[in-house]
Amino acid sequence: MASWRHGTVRAVDVLIGTDGFDVHIEDGRRLFVPFSWFPRLDVATPAQRSDWQLIGTGIGIHWPALDEDLSIAGLLHGTRPQCCGHQTAGGTT
Numbered sequence: 001m002a003s004w005r006h007g008t009v010r011a012v013d014v015l016i017g018t019d020g021f022d023v024h025i026e027d028g029r030r031l032f033v034p035f036s037w038f039p040r041l042d043v044a045t046p047a048q049r050s051d052w053q054l055i056g057t058g059i060g061i062h063w064p065a066l067d068e069d070l071s072i073a074g075l076l077h078g079t080r081p082q083c084c085g086h087q088t089a090g091g092t093t
Contacts, residue, residue: 008057008073009025009072010025011024011026011061012024012025014052014061016046016052020034021035025076031075031076037080038068039081040063040067041063044063044066048063048066049063051063051064051065059072060072
């Protein structure tokens, strides 16, 4: 059973790379997220990107220096900001 259907999905670790980050989820899945999906992370320094904290019991990731918070459930659903010129099926948002 997929945990996102039956409860809260929780991260247990985050590994920061050069182009994005890997989220390790408690059920064994790993999710790669490119920095380019999130403008604040995309322009951040390596030190700012590496300064992250899990929110609560792993329901999200917080970057204090960037004031950026991402939910694990949102990342699994592919949720991206609806600003900053991202392309959608209907054109630029």
